[in-house]
Amino acid sequence: MNSQIKNKLITEFSWLLGIIIVSAVLEYAVIVFFNLHPILSVKIQGFIGLIVIAYIIRMVARMGKQGVIVFEDDEQEESGERE
Known part of the structure; x- marks a missing residue:
């Protein structure tokens, strides 16, 4: 799971860059022109x-x-806990 997150973050941040x-x-x-x-x-x-902010929101979603x-x-919805 940890490597999946790391690979996904690297991919997403390379797209952002x-x-x-x-x-x-x-x-x-x-x-200039x-x-x-x-x-x-x-x-x-x-x-x-605004484009960068929108991409970050889309990436997280x-x-x-x-x-x-x-x-x-x-996590709360899956476990049935409500506060």
Whole structure:
């Protein structure tokens, strides 16, 4: 189980790192080639940040659905305990 979590985390964080690198390259290219106003570059950075946050949420949800991560609420529902 421990190696499964380790392999899944490495895979997910490598995807996250790839998304960040590609986003940064695209942002740099857009800013350099189109000579955007600084406010627009900040908006692009915010959009990239939202993409990264959304991917992290999706990653955690997918790992929970596959059973790699067990959430405390899931354990309580399986055992029938309610607080």
